[in-house]
Amino acid sequence: MNAIRATGYRNIIWVPGLIWQTRLQNFAKYPISGTNIGYAGHWYPIGENNVQNIINRFYDDWKKCADKYPIIVTEGSWDTMEVSGLGQGSTEVFGNTIRNLYDTAGNISWLCMFVEDAIGNMRLGTNYWTYPTIGCGKAAFHWWATYTAQAPSGSPLYGPGITFFQDVDYGGLAVTLPAGDYTMSDLKDAGVPNDWVSSVKNSQRLHCYRL
Numbered sequence: 001m002n003a004i005r006a007t008g009y010r011n012i013i014w015v016p017g018l019i020w021q022t023r024l025q026n027f028a029k030y031p032i033s034g035t036n037i038g039y040a041g042h043w044y045p046i047g048e049n050n051v052q053n054i055i056n057r058f059y060d061d062w063k064k065c066a067d068k069y070p071i072i073v074t075e076g077s078w079d080t081m082e083v084s085g086l087g088q089g090s091t092e093v094f095g096n097t098i099r100n101l102y103d104t105a106g107n108i109s110w111l112c113m114f115v116e117d118a119i120g121n122m123r124l125g126t127n128y129w130t131y132p133t134i135g136c137g138k139a140a141f142h143w144w145a146t147y148t149a150q151a152p153s154g155s156p157l158y159g160p161g162i163t164f165f166q167d168v169d170y171g172g173l174a175v176t177l178p179a180g181d182y183t184m185s186d187l188k189d190a191g192v193p194n195d196w197v198s199s200v201k202n203s204q205r206l207h208c209y210r211l
Contacts, residue, residue, distance in 0.1 A: 001013065001015075001032055001033070001034050001037075005034070010036065011036065012036045012037065012038055012070075013034075013036065013037050013038070014038050014039065014040040014072055014074070015027070015032050015037060015038070015039050015040065016039075016040045016041075016074075017039060017040065017041045017042075020042060021040060021041045021042040021074070021075070022041060022042055022043070022044075022061075023061060024039050024041050024061060024062050024064075024065040024066075024071065025060070025061040025062070025064045025065060027039050027065050027069065028064040028065045028067070028068055028069075029064075031068070031069065037069070038069060038070035038071060038072060039065055039069055039070070039071050039072075040071070040072050040073075040074045041062065041071060041072075041073055041074070042073070042074065042075040042076060043062075043073055043075075043076040043098060043110075044076060044077065044078065044086050044087050044089075045078045045086075045087060045088055045089030045094045046086060048089065048094070049088075049089045049090055049093045049094055050093070051093055051097050054093075054094060054097045054098060054101075055097065055101065058098070058101050062105075062108075063101075063105065066105045066107045066108055067105075067107075069107070070107050070108075070109070071105075071107060071108045071109070072108070072109045072110075073102070073108065073109065073110040073111055074111070075111075075113065076098075076110070076111065076112070076113060076136070077112070077113040077134065077136040078090070078091070078094050078095055078135050078136050079134045079135040079136065080135060081134075089135075090135060091135045091136070091138070091139040091189065092188065095135060095136060095139045095191075096139075096191035099139075099143060099191055100173035100174070100175065100191055101173070103173075103174075103175075104173055104174065112136045112137060112139060112140035112143075113136060113137075138189075139189065142186070142189040142190050143190065143191070145178065146175065146176060146177050146178065146190050146191075147176075162176065162177055163175070163176040163177075164176075164177070164187075164192045175190060175191045175192050177190060177192070
């Protein structure tokens with residue numbers, strides 16, 4: 001760290017976690033000394049596709065660091081067809097759960113890998129590990145639009161959006177979507193289960209249709 005600063009570099013330094021960048025809890029107790037420092041980590045399902053287990057794993061490790069310091073996820077993906085076990089997981093369970101945990105923490109920047117390099121010229125990559133054939137790549141395109149209403153300057157097109165809460169008392173995890181037309185499948189892909197639809201704040205309006 002001192003050697004980097006000695007070059008005159010003053011921007012943020014992202015310190016990688018331990019054990020293939022998966023372990024960050026140690027930095028909560030033993031932080032790297034200095035200023036403008038954050039921590040970088042990798043997050044994969046490792047075959048885990050159970051909501052409560054994913055939450056427990058997050059709170060036992062990353063949450064301890066995120067409560068004190070900024071974190072950036074520099075690597076992470078998932079797909080139900082990935083057979084090695086490292087990235088095997090579904091968007092419905094793993095993807096939506098970890099995204100909600102990141103957003104609720106408020107101190108974590110994350111990415112979805114394998115969305116291809118050029119939006120205007122998407123091609124299937126090696127072993128089809130890119131959008132639209134991998135779960136995380138497909139989820140990214142659903143999720144990005146949901147952050148429009150949270151831009152610092154607001155959204156002249158969508159307005160403030162509607163926030164869906166996990167709990168009826170507006171607690172737990174939350175997902176904000178811009179105004180628009182959504183099918184139940186769209187809501188599910190965006191991380192809003194069926195039973196969250198009744199948990200929006202007063203003064204926000206939903207129109208539900210049965211097709």
